[in-house]
Amino acid sequence: MPISRADMPAEDAKELVERLCREWADARPIDREETQARVRFDEGSCLLEAQPDRLVVAVETLDDGTLDRLEGKVNAALEGLTGVSLDIVWEN
Numbered sequence: 544m545p546i547s548r549a550d551m552p553a554e555d556a557k558e559l560v561e562r563l564c565r566e567w568a569d570a571r572p573i574d575r576e577e578t579q580a581r582v583r584f585d586e587g588s589c590l591l592e593a594q595p596d597r598l599v600v601a602v603e604t605l606d607d608g609t610l611d612r613l614e615g616k617v618n619a620a621l622e623g624l625t626g627v628s629l630d631i632v633w634e635n
Contacts, residue, residue, distance in 0.1 A: 551631055587609060
């Protein structure tokens, strides 16, 4: 299974995880703990982990093409919540 990971500075990482979970909760199953969450999509899953000064995001899918699409969904959601264009660097 292809996995991609991104690590971005965020002073409010825990709040970002909470807001993403609220935004996605109606349409997707979410397993959530205090500082992390796993969001399940039809094509894979996204793990969000809030650390004191950063947000760590991991995306897992069945194939590389789907991995790119799911990375795009996560990018768009994060940019929508923060209101700024983010240069998220995904590592495979």
